Amino acid sequence: MTTVLDRSKAHSESDVQQWLRMYRQMLMIRLFEEQVNDLYTRALMPGLAHLYTGQEAVAVGICEALRLDDYITSTHRGHGHCLAKGAQLGAMFAELLGKEAGYCKGKGGSMHIADPDTGNLGANAIVGGSAGIATGAAFSAKRLNTGQVAVCFFGDGAMGQGLLYEVMNMAALWTLPVIYVCENNLYNEYTHNSETLAGDMLTRAVGFGVPGERIDGQEVRKVYATAKTMVARVRAGAGPAFLVCDTYRFHGHHVGDINREYYRSKQEEQQWKTERDPVKLMLDWLTTEKVANRAQLDQIQNEVKAEVEKAVQFAMAAPYPAVDRVAQDVYA
């Protein structure tokens, strides 16, 4: 990747690299999800897919602040987290398509992608289901003195799950290096969280003595800056933290959720898409700040597009696992 020489402000080379990397990552997630939507609507992909489109800045901003060996746990809407943590596009598509070359040999599917090489403990389709896994991984990190931090991603729907509070209590008691990141996209599946959440999100954590912060989750630089400080504090041994990122899912709960007007208006969707699109916001900022010129940004777009297309072709051509593998990996 090249950087522009013609900049109005003196940005450091490392800042520029980082901003462009975050932009590229967000774009990759965006194009990945568009491809998933396309595969699904063309009936080439089996099962369910919950698209991350619209929330890219959260995963990318947080993961940019993490080490490769730091842990994340993810959700049913997890493609973005996996990619942001460093997952390969080809193995991602292959897993979605149930191919042997997928991250989990095709046994996990869209909602269960796990990758030890990038510290991804796994996406998890039980809402709030991974809170304990992240907390336990943080316990091990502390006990084994590895310096790792664990980040647990979940949606506002998980704020209704008791387990989250059980493990937050433990994390605070045991001063564990774990960050609970709530992606508040306003909807618990099809129900607005004004119907499901009493009181205030942040003060739930305050009750456990866990410091919390609530930020605009559409501004990737803001998410990164907040995460960077939080991760440093948690890694240094300050105990757990809680972060609420306000965001929005541009698609439905899953790819089949097409007609959404009975639970949210087109106007609301349109407003988020035109005014609060994290990819566009970053693109505009990069342009305004003259971090990169149009040609460079186009080049990034073309490169990512080509990578995604190549990955889809790889996954489509990859073989399915043999039937005799069905009983493999039930036990050691």
Added chain:
Amino acid sequence: MNMVQALNSAMDVMLERDPNVVVFGEDVGYFGGVFRCTEGLQKKYGEHRVFDTPIAEGGIVATAIGMGANGLRPVVEIQFADYIYPAFDQIVSELARLRYRSGGQYWSPITIRSPCGGGIRGGQTHSQSPEAIFAHVCGLKTVMPSTPFDAKGLLIAAIEADDPIIFLEPKRLYNGPFEGDPKQPAVGWNTHPAGEVPDGHYTIPIGKANTVRTGSDLTILAYGTMVHVAGAAAQQTGVNAEIIDIRTIAPLDVDTIAASVCRTGRCVIVHEATRFGGYGGELSAIVQEECFWNLEAPILRVCGWDTPYPHAQEWDYFPGPQRVAKAIRQVMGC
């Protein structure tokens, strides 16, 4: 040793041998556990390895899963098997499937110890035997010892195993063998041969049943407390019964069972849990599939009633030696 001491010894051995073993749960730290199974372990190994948790069974199991996936080998205590249900989602949706859904990339080698069974007048939330529920979940292994010797060997094997193990401890057997008659004076393990427990490391393989009494007339399949009840019932009837202690609920040692029933031609299944949808149904189906042409009588089950565990009528619910003896006679046609 009694069973409590044997279990304590197993954890002691493993805490000593493997620095990644951690033991935790409600009251297991300085207090040493409500049944004293972890007594002295925190003092010996420190609060960082043996520690107390909030009363939050879901959270206990959930954090253990993450610890296990990231290098530790947790041994958790759920104070009573009746308290395990808040953790059920984590056990079924996460623990049991972690290896499978990640294509073998992650697993969590947890042992979940939990006292089960009745006979202590504990009522419906301190007496249950939920083994069938766990046996139904693929990815878990479920174990229930019937003696101190087996308890220690099986617990060490469980802790060393890379699979998640549900380790159910029949609490009526903690202090002595129990043949099912509450009017008889309690006896300790000190006079029982399986109360002889070596101090050091040994294992009993998970997945192997134990023929505790050989016989030629019929086979009794039992586990936990019911192994001792079955022995008393066989004695009472004078029937030359073979008694197989299942020991590992899942995976089941089908070979030992099938070889026995094919030889004796008769089978009685005894368990304390409720009958309908119980583990006895699975045993019965397997025996039928493996031994049909050798069977000389219908297979009978003797189980708890299909009710919550009753406080007042505990000894009616409990499948005591009289009920087992009745089934033996019925199968023998005498």
